[in-house]
Amino acid sequence: MQVNTIDHIAHNNRLRHINPKLKVLFALSMLLIILFSKSIVVPLTVALIMIILTVFVARVPLRIYLPLLSFPIGFGILTVILMGIIYTGGKKLLSIDILNFNISIYSYGVNLGLLVFSRMLGGVTSTLFLALTTPMTELFYILREWRIPSALLDIAMMMYRYIFILLDEMIRITNAQHTRLGYKDLKTTYKSLGTLAAILFIRAWERGERSFITMSCRGYNGDLKLLNKIESPGVKYILLIVVVDIILLILSYLTADFKVIT
Amino acid sequence: MHVMEGYLPPMWCAIWYILSGIVVGYGIIKINQLLKEMPEVKPLLAVAGAYMFVLSSLKLPSVTGSCSHPCGNGLSAVLFGVPITAVLATIVLLFQALLLAHGGLTTLGANIFSMGVMGPLAGVIVWKLLRGKINSTWAVMLAAIAADWMTYVTTSIQLTLAFPGEDPVKTLMIFLSIFAVTQVPLAIAEGLLTAVLWDKIKELRPDLLLKLGVIDESEVPHYTQAVETGGAE
Numbered sequence: 220m221q222v223n224t225i226d227h228i229a230h231n232n233r234l235r236h237i238n239p240k241l242k243v244l245f246a247l248s249m250l251l252i253i254l255f256s257k258s259i260v261v262p263l264t265v266a267l268i269m270i271i272l273t274v275f276v277a278r279v280p281l282r283i284y285l286p287l288l289s290f291p292i293g294f295g296i297l298t299v300i301l302m303g304i305i306y307t308g309g310k311k312l313l314s315i316d317i318l319n320f321n322i323s324i325y326s327y328g329v330n331l332g333l334l335v336f337s338r339m340l341g342g343v344t345s346t347l348f349l350a351l352t353t354p355m356t357e358l359f360y361i362l363r364e365w366r367i368p369s370a371l372l373d374i375a376m377m378m379y380r381y382i383f384i385l386l387d388e389m390i391r392i393t394n395a396q397h398t399r400l401g402y403k404d405l406k407t408t409y410k411s412l413g414t415l416a417a418i419l420f421i422r423a424w425e426r427g428e429r430s431f432i433t434m435s436c437r438g439y440n441g442d443l444k445l446l447n448k449i450e451s452p453g454v455k456y457i458l459l460i461v462v463v464d465i466i467l468l469i470l471s472y473l474t475a476d477f478k479v480i481t
Numbered sequence: 482m483h484v485m486e487g488y489l490p491p492m493w494c495a496i497w498y499i500l501s502g503i504v505v506g507y508g509i510i511k512i513n514q515l516l517k518e519m520p521e522v523k524p525l526l527a528v529a530g531a532y533m534f535v536l537s538s539l540k541l542p543s544v545t546g547s548c549s550h551p552c553g554n555g556l557s558a559v560l561f562g563v564p565i566t567a568v569l570a571t572i573v574l575l576f577q578a579l580l581l582a583h584g585g586l587t588t589l590g591a592n593i594f595s596m597g598v599m600g601p602l603a604g605v606i607v608w609k610l611l612r613g614k615i616n617s618t619w620a621v622m623l624a625a626i627a628a629d630w631m632t633y634v635t636t637s638i639q640l641t642l643a644f645p646g647e648d649p650v651k652t653l654m655i656f657l658s659i660f661a662v663t664q665v666p667l668a669i670a671e672g673l674l675t676a677v678l679w680d681k682i683k684e685l686r687p688d689l690l691l692k693l694g695v696i697d698e699s700e701v702p703h704y705t706q707a708v709e710t711g712g713a714e
Contacts, residue, residue, distance in 0.1 A: 225579075225581070226580060247586075250486075250487075250586060250587055253487055254487070254490075254491045254494065254587055255491055262487070287582045290582070291485060291486075294485060302644070305646055305652055305655055306644070306646045306647070306652075307646075307647060308647070331644065335487070335488060335644075338487035338488070339485050339487040339488055340487075341487060342486030342487030342585055342586075342587060343485070343486050343487070343582065345486075346486055346579070346582065346585055346586055347582055349579070350578075350579045350580065350582065355576075355579065358579070368509045368513075370509050370512045370513055370516065370523070370568075371505075371509055371568060371571070371572065373523055373527075374512075374523060374526050374527045374530060374568070374569075374572060375527075375530075375575070375576075376527075377523070377524060377527030377528075377531075378527045378528075378531045378534070378576070379576070380531075381527055381528050381530075381531035382531045382534050382535060382576070382580075384531075385528075385531050385532060385535045386535055386538070389535055389539075409673055409677060410677065412539060412674055412677070413673075413674055413676075413677025413678045414677070414681055415539075416536060416539070416674060416678040417677070417678045417679075417680075417681030417682050417685065418685075419532060419535065419536075420678065420682060421682065421685060421686050423528040423529070423532045424525070424528065424529075424686075424689055426528055427521075427524045427525040427527065427529070428521070428524075430524045430528075431521040431523075431524045431525070434524065439520065440520060441516045441517070441520040441523065443523075
């Protein structure tokens with residue numbers, strides 16, 4: 220299960236015990252820099268930094284990391300081709316005639332596509348860095364310190380727990396259906412899937428009602444209380460991140476006019 | 482499909498964040514009001530959200546042999562209304578970004594707007610129009626189709642607005658033909674699944690649907706009326 224693997228890695232990697240606030244600060248500042256960059260240089264640099272950090276420092280296994288990364292790369296190549304066709308302007312790079320349709324690729328579109336591609340790559344590697352090195356529970360504590368409304372956060376925390384319970388339940392029901400000749404053709408597949416979804420809904424609902432009863436037994440009145448706290452990171456580490464950010468910002472300013480195809 | 486991390490320029494990231502922020506904020510106010518009357522909504526909404534997440538991990542076969550996954554936003558909109566669905570969609574999308582690497586943090590606002598606001602809105606409108614006129618299973622099916630399809634239309638519009646090109650109408654047409662047209666069979670597949678699911682819940686636990694006030698008692702005679710079995714009193 221893919222959910223289990225990312226969650227599992229987040230609890231077992233070499234960067235697990237680094238202060239989560241630092242990791243969040245680092246990943247978010249990188250995301251913002253990528254967002255405002257105007258050429259492909261800075262996003263690709265960030266992507267490189269993030270890949271090195273995730274693969275060599277945090278030691279995330281490649282067999283988990285590469286499939287996650289292949290999705291944005293495939294989508295990015297499609298985007299470059301599509302944007303080259305849609306957005307006209309600049310030099311005509313390539314022109315093909317298919318059944319009286321003239322399809323041409325223009326340099327303006329390709330440049331735009333490459334920029335979006337590099338931004339996607341940088342963004343996805345930054346998010347993956349955060350997702351693969353920081354357990355969800357630590358993120359909840361940080362979100363709480365950011366004064367996210369407690370209704371939203373409490374629901375999110377309980378939801379995180381129930382996702383894994385429901386996934387287990389789903390796998391059990393699917394196995395049971397397979398042994399009873401479910402999913403054997405398209406019609407039974409729909410019938411099995413519908414039954415699975417309905418039973419899951421009912422089970423989920425019953426679980427919700429039951430956990431309300433258990434929570435009431437322990438003095439729940441509409442508010443969840445949490446006691447843990449996350450320490451603030453050392454100033455020198457924050458300074459280090461700020462220095463990296465400033466270097467990248469300067470790089471981004473210097474390379475603003477850089478284009479792959481002039 | 483979600484808009485990927487880093488796809489949108491900063492201005493549009495901010496605009497979609499603000500627009501969906503308004504709806505989500507309203508949803509949170511509504512949940513807080515509900516909480517005062519009945520504290521049990523918190524765990525119930527949590528399992529409902531987890532259910533939405535798990536539902537979106539189901540692989541759905543469709544006509545072309547390709548697979549898609551259901552969004553579940555139509556069902557949620559019918560059961561809980563648009564504002565609360567927007568709140569649930571926010572959390573589900575955050576988890577999808579962090580646990581499955583689908584979507585992203587910078588494009589979260591845009592994804593909430595398409596999956597949590599516009600899609601459910603279309604679903605609720607269809608549901609309200611058809612409610613009481615036809616069997617609720619059919620109404621739910623059409624609402625799910627509308628919600629799923631509207632999600633993709635909104636995504637196409639968002640992509641066009643981000644990069645309009647020289648002729649925005651032409652660009653919109655291209656994106657619509659890529660996303661909205663190919664999505665029609667997938668939307669119908671989700672509608673079918675939702676219909677089967679709804680029928681099953683109606684058969685097994687109609688009291689849940691009655692409690693949420695989404696179906697009428699006349700629709701589930703096997704539950705509301707005593708069956709004459711002819712046994713001893």
